[in-house]
Amino acid sequence: MTLLTVSDNLSDSAALCDAVVRLRGAALVAELGRIAGAVMASPHGQFLPAPPPSSGEPIQALPVLPGGRPGLLQEISFDGQCFGHFAVSGRGPYSDHDRRQLASLASLTAGVLQVHSLAQRSTHAYAQVEALLAQQTQILDQLHESVLTTDLTGYITSWNKGAERLFGYSSVEAVGRNILFLYDEEETGFHDAFLEQGGRLMEVRRRKKSGEVFWASLSLSPLRDMDEKPVGLIAYLTDITERKLAEERLHHLAYYDPLTSLPNRTLLTKLVDQALSVAQRSKMLGCVLFIDLNRFKLINDTLGRRIGDELLRQVAQRFRRVLRDQDLVARLGGDEFAVGLFDIGQHYEASTVAQKLLASLVQPFLIEGHDLRVGASIGISVYPQDGHDAETLLRLADIAMYRAKQDSSSETESVAFYSQDMNQGMQARMRLETGLRHALSEQQLLLHYQPKYALASGRIIGAEALVRWRHPEHGMIPPADFIPLAESTGLVVQVGEWVLEAACAQAQAWKQAGLPPIRLAVNVSAREFTSALPARVAATLARYGLEAAWLELEITESTLMHNIERVIGIMDRITALGVALSLDDFGTGYSSLSYLKRFPIDTLKIDRSFTTGIPTDTSDCAIASTIISIAQQLHHKVIAEGVETAEQLAFLKSSGCDEVQGYLFSRPLPAKEFERELRQNWGI
Numbered sequence: 001m002t003l004l005t006v007s008d009n010l011s012d013s014a015a016l017c018d019a020v021v022r023l024r025g026a027a028l029v030a031e032l033g034r035i036a037g038a039v040m041a042s043p044h045g046q047f048l049p050a051p052p053p054s055s056g057e058p059i060q061a062l063p064v065l066p067g068g069r070p071g072l073l074q075e076i077s078f079d080g081q082c083f084g085h086f087a088v089s090g091r092g093p094y095s096d097h098d099r100r101q102l103a104s105l106a107s108l109t110a111g112v113l114q115v116h117s118l119a120q121r122s123t124h125a126y127a128q129v130e131a132l133l134a135q136q137t138q139i140l141d142q143l144h145e146s147v148l149t150t151d152l153t154g155y156i157t158s159w160n161k162g163a164e165r166l167f168g169y170s171s172v173e174a175v176g177r178n179i180l181f182l183y184d185e186e187e188t189g190f191h192d193a194f195l196e197q198g199g200r201l202m203e204v205r206r207r208k209k210s211g212e213v214f215w216a217s218l219s220l221s222p223l224r225d226m227d228e229k230p231v232g233l234i235a236y237l238t239d240i241t242e243r244k245l246a247e248e249r250l251h252h253l254a255y256y257d258p259l260t261s262l263p264n265r266t267l268l269t270k271l272v273d274q275a276l277s278v279a280q281r282s283k284m285l286g287c288v289l290f291i292d293l294n295r296f297k298l299i300n301d302t303l304g305r306r307i308g309d310e311l312l313r314q315v316a317q318r319f320r321r322v323l324r325d326q327d328l329v330a331r332l333g334g335d336e337f338a339v340g341l342f343d344i345g346q347h348y349e350a351s352t353v354a355q356k357l358l359a360s361l362v363q364p365f366l367i368e369g370h371d372l373r374v375g376a377s378i379g380i381s382v383y384p385q386d387g388h389d390a391e392t393l394l395r396l397a398d399i400a401m402y403r404a405k406q407d408s409s410s411e412t413e414s415v416a417f418y419s420q421d422m423n424q425g426m427q428a429r430m431r432l433e434t435g436l437r438h439a440l441s442e443q444q445l446l447l448h449y450q451p452k453y454a455l456a457s458g459r460i461i462g463a464e465a466l467v468r469w470r471h472p473e474h475g476m477i478p479p480a481d482f483i484p485l486a487e488s489t490g491l492v493v494q495v496g497e498w499v500l501e502a503a504c505a506q507a508q509a510w511k512q513a514g515l516p517p518i519r520l521a522v523n524v525s526a527r528e529f530t531s532a533l534p535a536r537v538a539a540t541l542a543r544y545g546l547e548a549a550w551l552e553l554e555i556t557e558s559t560l561m562h563n564i565e566r567v568i569g570i571m572d573r574i575t576a577l578g579v580a581l582s583l584d585d586f587g588t589g590y591s592s593l594s595y596l597k598r599f600p601i602d603t604l605k606i607d608r609s610f611t612t613g614i615p616t617d618t619s620d621c622a623i624a625s626t627i628i629s630i631a632q633q634l635h636h637k638v639i640a641e642g643v644e645t646a647e648q649l650a651f652l653k654s655s656g657c658d659e660v661q662g663y664l665f666s667r668p669l670p671a672k673e674f675e676r677e678l679r680q681n682w683g684i
Contacts (some may be wrong), residue, residue, distance in 0.1 A: 014107060014416060020112045032109065036086045040098060043090030044071070052083040070094070074102040078110035093592055149223055151232045155178045166216075166239060168209030179235075182206050184213050185618035203240065215244040235239035257331040259309055265394075268330035268338055272390035275328070275342040276383055281645060287350035288390070289321075289339040290397035291357065292405065294375040294414075296335035303370060312366050313373070318360040323353070329350045338394060347417075352433075352489055354378045354415040377405040381418045433489055436482055439469055446470060447502050448668035449520070451677060452639060452661045455653050460517035460681045462552065464641075464661065465503040466668045467495060496528045500540055503552070506671055508544040511572050517549040518678065524553050531566070534573035541577070548578030554605065556584050568598055575600045582639070586627055597634055603659075604631045606644025611662070615651040628655050 019031040026145040029047050037045020075082060086095075086106050086682070146163035150156050159171040167174070167182060167682065184205040204218045217236045223232035255267035271503050279286045293315065300308030312335065319329050319337060328340035341350055358376060379400025381393045396418045404416035414617025439445055449463040469477040486492040503520045510518070524533070541548060550650065553574060571581060582603040606627050613620030624640065631638035640652050643662030652660060669677060 004228050010129055016105075016109060017112055018683070020109075020116050021171075023142045029674075032086075036102070036105060039074070040088040040094075040102055041091065042071070042088040044088065046087040048087055049077075050082045062291050066141075072099060072102050074099070074106045076106045076110045076113070078107075078114040081114070081451055083110055083113045086196075122522045146181040148174070148179075148235050148237075150179050150230055150235070152230065156234060163237070166208075166237060167206070173209075180377055181533065192193055199237040206237070214239055214241045216240060229456070260313055260331050262316050262320075262337075263328065265330065265332045265338075268328060268332075268340065269390040269394070271328050272340045272393065275340060276389065279383060281344050285345060285347055286393075287341040287344065287395045288383075288393040289341070289350060289354060289357070290379045290381075290394065290401040291337040291339065291378050292401050293335040293337075294376055294377060294405075300335075305369055307370065307372075310386075311365055311372060314365050314367070315361070315374070319357060322356045322360045327353070338397070347380075348384070350380050350602075351415060351417075354380065358414060375414065377401050378415045378416065379404055379418065380669070381445050384420050432482060433486055433491070435471065436469070436486060436491055436495075440491070441472070441500060443496060444470055444472065445495070445502075446670075447499065447506065448670055449674040450661050451666045451669040451674065452521070453665050454659055455649075455657060460518070460678050461659065461672060462521060464521040464554070464668075465499060465506075466522075467499050468668075486588075487527070490527065492525045496525055497536075499523070500537070504540050504546055507546055507550040510675065511546065511550070513675075515678070515684075517547055519552045519580060520550060521552040521554050523584065524555050526556065527554060529567070529570060533570060533571060534577065537574060537579060541579075550581075552580040552582055552602075554582045554584040568600075571600050596630070601636060603637045603639055606638065606640040606657075608662075611640050611642040611648060614648045621651065624652065624657075625655050628652075628657055632656060 015037055016032070019028060019035065023031055029049060032047035033045045035045070037043065037048060039045075067293055070093070071087060072094050074086045076084050076086060080186035083256050085110075086102055090104065098642050135512040146166040147158075147160045148163050149158045150154055150660055156175050159174040160167075184207055201217070201219050204216055205211050205213055206216050217240045219236040221234045222230040223234050225231045241323075255264060255270075256262065257264045278284075296308065296311070299311060304331075312331070316329075316331060317338070319339070323329055323339065324343075326343050328338075328342075330338050330340075332338055339353065341353060344350065350411065357378065361374055361376060365374070379397045379402070381387060381396040381400060383393060386396045387393045400416045400418040406416055446468050447465050448468050449465055451460045452460045452462040452464065453459065467479065468484075469479075471477050482493075483492070486495050500522050507518075507520055537551070538551070541551065575581060581600065582605055583599065583601050583617055584605045585607045586604045604627060606624055610620045610623050610627075614624060615621055628638050637654075637658040640659065641659050643649055643652065643660045643664050645664060648662075649660065649664060666677060
């Protein structure tokens, strides 16, 4: 007998695999029998399939072959599973080699049949899973709710038809994107405690494809794997915009005045009590202003309610315009209003606000051809001196308002504090404010110059221009009395403009007198530090024909802590002019060192509050040394103000301070005295 070649084996194996994959039933039985006969070079080859295990049928016996020649029978089995038998016959006696060859074919056939059986079962199972998923998708798509799933990082993994209807995005557009693209701009963040704690129900704002923002009820549940580990989120959303609008309408009716849309007394009381809790924790003051319009009843009775209602609406608008966003204003009823102030440090700031409210009523109201004028009487109560809750403060402010109305013989007496001593202080403050306004217009302000000395040479290298007020009746008024007033009333802007103008005018006079440039430092308040400042500085220098070397601007540390990028932009524009910048009162504010290195400043100024304790107070010494070290690291000069003793000077000099100013060297001097001191110091 000739042995089969390798190519024959490969061909028969391929034929076997092809038959199992393509054929079924009798065709498969016949082909497998043919392959067995071909492999064994036998005229007769058969495949006898095993009956199903559940049928109980015996395995078919070997058939009687022609001529009575014996044949071979080989079981086809794999891992205990019998697929049938191969039977071959029709040639001479079969050897042991033939039996091994048939057994090998049976083993190969069993393996192929096993793999094919597994593949069929997997295909069937996959088809079942696909059918189940299709059914579940149909169910989800029939839900009115929008249902979507995400992974743990917020990327959308599924998106039903309800979500398509709600948001306007198709599944193709949404799946794969992060859930944040649906958020309203006011919302940030994604992760929340529900990831660990289970489901959560909330009301949220979301954005549709059209850009429309709507309210939705959102239910979130963890999506878990087979091991109960969270792998994502299931989100159910329902549009509740109509319900929220209805709630807002009810809330507005309950808490807002329908005529002016201002908060009513109920809401004001709630908000004031909340603000008082915050004020108590932060040790701040609070004030309530009770406002009653004068002459309103006469207008309302004479011209009718329609005119009166429109007048109240316009009064409310004027009040709202002159108040800050954080201030509360409400209509209590009739012609009575109330204002709550809580972000204040001194009670007298309330009198400034009261004057703004009264000033807003000065211009006449033009309503349906009528030129109407109203005034107001304002009573003020103060937390915590007068009361600790909204109702008490409103009641006492009402009492103070009646006092103001009774004593309204003059304009300034139309405002009254509940406490008599506060009334006296308020009136004095108002007189001072009026006087300061006159001082600006009647040339009562003047500048003194405090020299700045370089420690290395002892030479005067500059001066700080300090404003003074010479009152025609009261003489020199200390800056501590009128500078805080100017800051709280906004007059500090006008004062600052006057100081810059006066300093540049004096510098021009010294330039014309032959003096070389000396840097005059002008203080700039936070109110002045706006985008218009660089252009104003440039215009002032040009007007007086001055080089930038004549001017230095001192800005306080607190000025820098609001909108850092805007501040740096303004500073860059100033330094581009060649004007030097000095950071005043360094160490008293809250500036970040990470920002400090970005500020284009020339000098850090040690505040006098630290200089005073040198060298006896170890904390002041440490702070001063640290400021000097920071300045050296950042390549800034450092100047100490308020130097009054030789011991202070010695410490600062040994610590590396560059410049000093203070009474040890010179008090602030009038212009002529400063010029004399300068010429003597320079030897000219």
